[in-house]
Amino acid sequence: MTQPTSLDTDRAHLMHPLHHPSSYKSARVWVSGEGALIKDATGREYIDGLSGLWNVNIGHGRHELGEAARKQMGTLAFHSAYAGGSNEPAIALAERLSGLVYPSINTFFFTSGGAEASETSFKTARFYWKARGKADKFKVISRRRAYHGLTLAAMSATGLSAFWPMFEPRTPGFLHIDAPDPYRFKSADPNVSVGVAAANQLEEAILREGPDTVAAFIAEPVQGAGGVIVPPPDYFSRIREICSKHDVLLIADEVITGFGRTGRWFGLERYGIEPDIMQFAKGITSGYIPLGGIGVSDAIREVINGVPPGQRWMHAYTYSGHPTCCAVALANIDILERERLTERAATAGDRLLRGLRGLESMDGVGNVRGLGLMAAVEIVSDKTTRQQFPPEAGLTQKLTEAMLDRGLYTRVVMDCICLAPPLVTTDAQIDRIVNMVGETIPAVLAAHVEHR
Numbered sequence: 001m002t003q004p005t006s007l008d009t010d011r012a013h014l015m016h017p018l019h020h021p022s023s024y025k026s027a028r029v030w031v032s033g034e035g036a037l038i039k040d041a042t043g044r045e046y047i048d049g050l051s052g053l054w055n056v057n058i059g060h061g062r063h064e065l066g067e068a069a070r071k072q073m074g075t076l077a078f079h080s081a082y083a084g085g086s087n088e089p090a091i092a093l094a095e096r097l098s099g100l101v102y103p104s105i106n107t108f109f110f111t112s113g114g115a116e117a118s119e120t121s122f123k124t125a126r127f128y129w130k131a132r133g134k135a136d137k138f139k140v141i142s143r144r145r146a147y148h149g150l151t152l153a154a155m156s157a158t159g160l161s162a163f164w165p166m167f168e169p170r171t172p173g174f175l176h177i178d179a180p181d182p183y184r185f186k187s188a189d190p191n192v193s194v195g196v197a198a199a200n201q202l203e204e205a206i207l208r209e210g211p212d213t214v215a216a217f218i219a220e221p222v223q224g225a226g227g228v229i230v231p232p233p234d235y236f237s238r239i240r241e242i243c244s245k246h247d248v249l250l251i252a253d254e255v256i257t258g259f260g261r262t263g264r265w266f267g268l269e270r271y272g273i274e275p276d277i278m279q280f281a282k283g284i285t286s287g288y289i290p291l292g293g294i295g296v297s298d299a300i301r302e303v304i305n306g307v308p309p310g311q312r313w314m315h316a317y318t319y320s321g322h323p324t325c326c327a328v329a330l331a332n333i334d335i336l337e338r339e340r341l342t343e344r345a346a347t348a349g350d351r352l353l354r355g356l357r358g359l360e361s362m363d364g365v366g367n368v369r370g371l372g373l374m375a376a377v378e379i380v381s382d383k384t385t386r387q388q389f390p391p392e393a394g395l396t397q398k399l400t401e402a403m404l405d406r407g408l409y410t411r412v413v414m415d416c417i418c419l420a421p422p423l424v425t426t427d428a429q430i431d432r433i434v435n436m437v438g439e440t441i442p443a444v445l446a447a448h449v450e451h452r
């Protein structure tokens, strides 16, 4: 592939998330998109197998969102939403969300993205317990293979250890339990299901730390960046029970699972429970403009509203309730509703998972899993022992590049090929994704064997 010359300028001036010059080999300059397709600067078209970064839920090229931004910018692009001021799009969005999310959550704070949503959740959990006279409840428990964002506390809650070493020390008071991964987590007791055994780790951690020191447990309904880990059906009901029993707030990180991705509006609907705090970003605007935030239960709102003015929730953010971003979110939700894209995620997701399950008998395919329109194919060197390839095999990079060569953009994490295409992806495009993944795996593994 001939790379566009603008990549030279990129190299000279731009630092990227996960920056390292070795990644330039397969760099593309993305120039346009339409539905589930994206085009690079050489004019080549690809299926966007990850909806950008799990966020372009309504697909690319929807002019309605640009129009909503233009209209709001022409009226009032920005003004402060600090207490004492407000704006119509933020009010309308908060009201709209209270009708969409869990029944006990009706109050919202807006940020610009997911990491700030994580910070807001952690600080709100601490605030809540302090306001209730329990200042020692400050610790946060999360899971290994979780991703919660790049800020220091969010990074400390993140359970993907590759994100830590060059930025440590981490924020004190953050600890991790195992991910409820049905492929890799084993219950020690044959009478206890995998879901309950994985959830019981939370109770063990709370008791070990002391319930009076633990503020919250944070969990993605389906762990996305950690390799699409779908918990067993009985996991979250046990988690809810443990959190309620020990007075630990349950924070649902719905940054990926929100706004239709799992085939429901929000991921925990799949598990029949409600969190105390939920956080969102990405799909709320389908990535067209940055926006995130949290929703808190009525009980938490009452505590926040009940403190004296001198103890107010001193959580300040210039872009909270940004009118333009909120106007775009409203237009995005209009499209999700009008086009019934949540239902589309469920049916297209079933088709994707069925197709990928057809690859399970292939050499190297250890596990195929998914929920709604998020799925993963985990590659292993030995299907019996479930052993992964050593990092020096460089499978992640090879799989990513081989899929790009075939016209599929996506991300591979820890040898799990992650797939989360836009909710508007057609059946024919879903089938092409499956075919491209099915061609890539044997080709990459054969080349690997040859070069050993």
Ligand SMILES: Cc1ncc(COP(=O)(O)O)c(C=O)c1O
Pocket (backbone or CB within 6 Å): 112, 113, 114, 115, 116, 118, 147, 148, 149, 150, 220, 224, 225, 253, 254, 255, 256, 281, 282, 292
């Ligand atoms: C579950 C989850 N939480 C938080 C974040 C952080 O969001 P952002 O990158 O918008 O800060 C992400 C990003 O991928 C995420 O997947």
